[in-house]
Amino acid sequence: MRQAATEASMPREPRDSDRHNNGMKRTAYRTTARRAASVCLVVLGLVEVATAYAWSLNVTAGARRLFLHVGNGTVSGASGTLNAMPTTNPTVNRVEVSVPVAQLGNGSGLAMTSNSTQSISLYGDGHNTCPTPASQVMVGAGFRRNSGSASATLSVASPATLINGSGDTIAFTQISWTVSAPGSGEPNVIPAGAFNGGTQTLTTLPGNTYIENCHTFSYANSVLPASGTYNGTVTYTLTAP
């Protein structure tokens, strides 16, 4: 017993007698040393693991957002952030024109008026984008997203015709618009055009952009319709994949 205790506490050099006469002891010695080394290394490893604590935080990217207004609308968040809670402004503005009998169908275009009162930008910086809203409709669109290359698409859908109470029609292609944006370097960021009686793409928006300008509508007056009040609704849509 005493010899065993001594060997355990003070490893000794193997003697010749160990090498030549006691192979079992030599094996035990090597095993003990390897186990000791393993234990030490494991302990050192555990010390490293035990001190590997640190403060950490889960972070989510900004939420994907689409913002669209046509005419009267509501600012979304602080200036230019589009950060506000998503809402829908139910306002549908009206653009109209009365054609004098003497000018019916003479091909001279007539400016249309608007009941929109939105002159100040919905970007939220107070810019007077549409100084004469009675003849303009402000259209703005914004798209925010994290990474990726996909763009949002601004489109407008118009029915084939405007229609009166008697079922008479006027082709929607009679209505067109010009664009402006005082003080902007890109007044035609949403281009001018004419309705085509279907769905047409106006422009695309890369991620994290905001575009806005004023649309002034006119009636071509190149057809001779039956008398009456003709109505039709166009719908602007902003979509992102």
Add this chain to the structure above:
Amino acid sequence: MTVWRHLFWAALAWLAAGHALANPQRLDDSLSYTVPPSVQMQWLPVPRGRSSASDMEAWVRVNIRIETRDWVGRSGRIYMVLPQDEVSSIEAVWTTQGRLREGRLVSGERTLVFAGAIPGTTLEDQMLVRLRSNADWISNSRRLNFHFELDVD
């Protein structure tokens, strides 16, 4: 066998010495926590027109508690570290209550938050951290693993 035995003990001594003395020493701040525990980045203003800008930011309060028991009275410098977790970098800017230094850190770097003699068994402070980055992350969420490390003088 003498050679092997000497090598064995020398290796152990080298490992132990290396662990105790090599800089930097990673510190345990497992009792630190953030308020709130997770955050969502908020969009910063986007410029008008076609020019794209995609900055976003978030604010978080961090209650810091760093274990320094093993280093009391020793002189050194403590750094806050934010490893690079993806190509898109995060910038952290923080203020403190005064125990630690205010500073700025970009992922992949470290910034000094304390220098001098370690005064006690813990270093505690509260940070108000602003995180800011571009919206060019690989995924929509990521985990930021800050830690502290000590360079002993």
